[in-house]
Amino acid sequence: xxxxxxxxxxxxxxxxxxxxxxxxxxxxxxxxxMWYRQYSRxxxxxxxxxxxxxxxxxxxFTAQVDKSSKYISLFIRDSQPSDSxxxxxxxxxxxxxxxxxxxAGTRLFVKx
Amino acid sequence: xxxxxxxxxxQVTQMGQEVILRCVPISNHLYFYWYxxxxxxxxxxxxxxxxxxxxxxxxxxxxxxxxxxxxxxNFTLKIRSTKLEDSAMYFCASSEQVQETQYFxxxxxxxxx
Numbered sequence: 001x002x003x004x005x006x007x008x009x010x011x012x013x014x015x016x017x018x019x020x021x022x023x024x025x026x027x028x029x030x031x032x033x034m035w036y037r038q039y040s041r042x043x044x045x046x047x048x049x050x051x052x053x054x055x056x057x058x059x060x061f062t063a064q065v066d067k068s069s070k071y072i073s074l075f076i077r078d079s080q081p082s083d084s085x086x087x088x089x090x091x092x093x094x095x096x097x098x099x100x101x102x103x104a105g106t107r108l109f110v111k112x
Numbered sequence: 113x114x115x116x117x118x119x120x121x122x123q124v125t126q127m128g129q130e131v132i133l134r135c136v137p138i139s140n141h142l143y144f145y146w147y148x149x150x151x152x153x154x155x156x157x158x159x160x161x162x163x164x165x166x167x168x169x170x171x172x173x174x175x176x177x178x179x180x181x182x183x184x185x186n187f188t189l190k191i192r193s194t195k196l197e198d199s200a201m202y203f204c205a206s207s208e209q210v211q212e213t214q215y216f217x218x219x220x221x222x223x224x225x
Contacts, residue, residue, distance in 0.1 A: 032211065043116075043203050043216035044155060051211075088155060097160035097168020098143070098210045104154045 003027055006089055006103030015112050019076040023089035023103045026070065030091040032098075033065050035074045038086045038105065047087075048074065079110045114138045116217035118204050124223045125194055133189045133220045135204030144187045145205040145214060146179065148172070155203070161187065162210065194224045 006023045013019055021035075032051055036044035048063035050056050050072075056063045062075040072091075076083055089103040117136045125131050137144050146158040160167040161179050178190045187206075191198055201221050205214040 041201075041219075041221075043205075043218050045216065046213050049213060090155075094211075095168060096210065097162075097166075098145075098207075098214075099157050099160065099168045099170065100145075100147075100214070101157065102155040 003101050004089065004091060004103045007106055008104050010107040010109055012109040012111060013079055015079060015081060015110055017079050017110070019074075019079050019083070019108060019110075021074040021076075021087050021089075021106050021108070023072050024070055025072075025091060025101075027093075027101075028067070028070065029093050030101075031094045032092040033063070033072050034090040034092075034100070035061075035063055035072075036088040036090060036102075038088055040086075044088055079108075081110045081112045084108055084110050116204055116206055116215050118202075118217040118220050120220060121218065122221045122223075124225065127196060127224055128193050131191050131194055131222065133191075133202050133204075133222070135187045135189075135206075135217055136185050137187055137204065137206030138208075138215055139185070141206035141208050141215075143167075143207045143210050143212075143214075144179075144181070145207075146189045147203045147205065147216075148200040149203065149219075150197075150200040158189070160210075167210075191222075194222075196224050198222060199224045 035048040053067045060077045064073040086105040088105045144161045159169040201219045204217045
């Protein structure tokens with residue numbers, strides 16, 4: 001079983017749709033959960049950062065962490081063509097070096 | 113806005129050669145990281161570095177790899193004897209504290225022939 005599972009997509013939605021992106025994980029020791037956005041041939045850019053369980057909202061983005069189900073989600077409201085990118089979930093243990101494990105990434109296309 | 117920079121943007125090398133990838137982290141950041149992303153695959157953690165020491169490394173980071181902070185601004189990744197499978201995009205990242213946001217550089221695309 002992979003440590004972090006993420007559907008690679010692609011996911012294609014019309015402009016204005018609500019997008020739901022998800023990851024599951026196997027290691028219950030993960031405590032820090034992140035969502036990154038990566039445009040083609042660019043470095044990952046942090047979108048959301050959550051410690052432990054719960055919800056976090058930032059503008060059009062909402063991150064949810066359900067540690068009991070080992071499941072995290074990112075919701076994008078009112079999606080825009082500029083949201084077209086690859087979205088990476090990532091998670092870390094509470095270790096000194098903050099080793100971060102990434103999902104494979106989901107390619108999102110938002111059609112105008 | 114401060115950003116992480118990396119040089120070179122592209123590097124082509126022959127198998128068995130040594131390469132050094134360079135990064136300039138954000139100036140007040142204390143924690144530094146290297147990741148790699150093989151084309152079409154996921155981002156993989158290589159190593160984290162703090163206070164001139166490796167904090168944590170992955171199983172990928174074997175004896176062929178080393179990191180160094182040679183001065184107050186640069187952070188380097190050296191691959192001693194490159195293999196074909198080292199071809200990848202290498203990302204440097206830095207953070208102010210270990211559990212804070214990591215800021216990624218634009219990457220160096222390494223091609224080993």
